Amino acid sequence: MKKLILITLIISYLFISCSSSNTDNNKTSSSNNKEILVLAAASLTDVLTELANNYKTETGTIVTFSFASSGALQSQIESGAPADIFFSAAQKQMDALQQKDLIDTNTRKDLLENKVVLIAPSNSKLNIKSFTDITNSDVSKVGLGEPKSVPVGQYSEEILSNLSILDTIKQKSVYGSDVRNVLSWVEIGEVDCGIVYATDAKIAKNINIIAEAPEGTHKKVIYPIAVIKSSQNKEEALKFIDYISSDKSIETFKAYGFTVIQ
Structure with a gap:
C-alpha cells in the first residue's frame, strides 16, 4: 500500500511539473511575440495583408x-499618433514628413511603382473610350x-x-476619401x-478598364x-521592411500588379 501511495505521489509530481513547464513555455512563447504598426496607403491593403500573414507565420x-x-x-503622424512604419502612395506626403524630421531618413526608400487608369462599370452603356470622353454630356458623375x-x-x-479638361470635369466630380x-463607387454604379x-x-x-493615363x-x-522616427520598435520595423523587399515578397507585389523598384 505504501509503495502504491508513493508511486501515485511521484506520478502526480511529474504531471504537475510537466504542466508547469508547458505553461511557462507558453508564457515565454507569448511574451516573445512582437508587434509593429504600419500606416499604409489604401491601395496596399490586399498585398500587405497577405505579406503580413506570411510574415507572422514565418x-x-x-x-x-x-x-x-x-x-x-x-496628418496622423504629424499629430503624434504612435506607429512604426509609413508606406505612402506618393512622394509628397513622405517629403512633408521628412522636412519636419518625423521619419528616419536612413530607412527611406522607394519600393513600388503603380499606374493610373480610368475605369467604368462593366454594364455601362456610355461611350467612354478615353480620358477625354468623360467630358461628354452624358457622363454626369x-x-x-x-x-x-x-x-x-x-x-x-x-x-x-495636362489634357486641358480639368475645369469641365470638376463640375461633375464626386470626391472619395481614398482610392x-x-x-x-464604380463597382456599384x-x-x-x-x-x-x-x-x-x-x-x-x-x-472595365477604359484606358491608362497617357x-x-x-x-x-x-x-x-x-520607419517613423518616434517608433519604439525600429529594429522590428526594419526587419519587416527587409522582408517585404525580399525576392519572395517582390513576386507577391508583382502578382498584384505593382512594379517593384530595384
Whole structure:
C-alpha cells in the first residue's frame, strides 16, 4: 500500500511539473511575440495583408495596419499618433514628413511603382473610350480621390489638367476619401466612371478598364516607405521592411500588379 501511495505521489509530481513547464513555455512563447504598426496607403491593403500573414507565420511577429489615404496618414503622424512604419502612395506626403524630421531618413526608400487608369462599370452603356470622353454630356458623375489628401486624386487632377479638361470635369466630380472609396463607387454604379490605380482595378469586380493615363500626363506613381522616427520598435520595423523587399515578397507585389523598384 505504501509503495502504491508513493508511486501515485511521484506520478502526480511529474504531471504537475510537466504542466508547469508547458505553461511557462507558453508564457515565454507569448511574451516573445512582437508587434509593429504600419500606416499604409489604401491601395496596399490586399498585398500587405497577405505579406503580413506570411510574415507572422514565418517569424511570429504580428503586423497590424491602418489603411487610409496617404494624406490622412501623414496628418496622423504629424499629430503624434504612435506607429512604426509609413508606406505612402506618393512622394509628397513622405517629403512633408521628412522636412519636419518625423521619419528616419536612413530607412527611406522607394519600393513600388503603380499606374493610373480610368475605369467604368462593366454594364455601362456610355461611350467612354478615353480620358477625354468623360467630358461628354452624358457622363454626369466622375469619381476622383479628394486631391488635398488622396494621392490618386492629385495624380488625377494633374492628368486632367495636362489634357486641358480639368475645369469641365470638376463640375461633375464626386470626391472619395481614398482610392478604395472611388473604386467601390464604380463597382456599384454610383458614378459613371472613376480614376484609380491599376492595381485596384486589377482586383475589382464589375468594372472595365477604359484606358491608362497617357504617358507624360502625370508624375510617376512612386511608393516610398520609411520607419517613423518616434517608433519604439525600429529594429522590428526594419526587419519587416527587409522582408517585404525580399525576392519572395517582390513576386507577391508583382502578382498584384505593382512594379517593384530595384
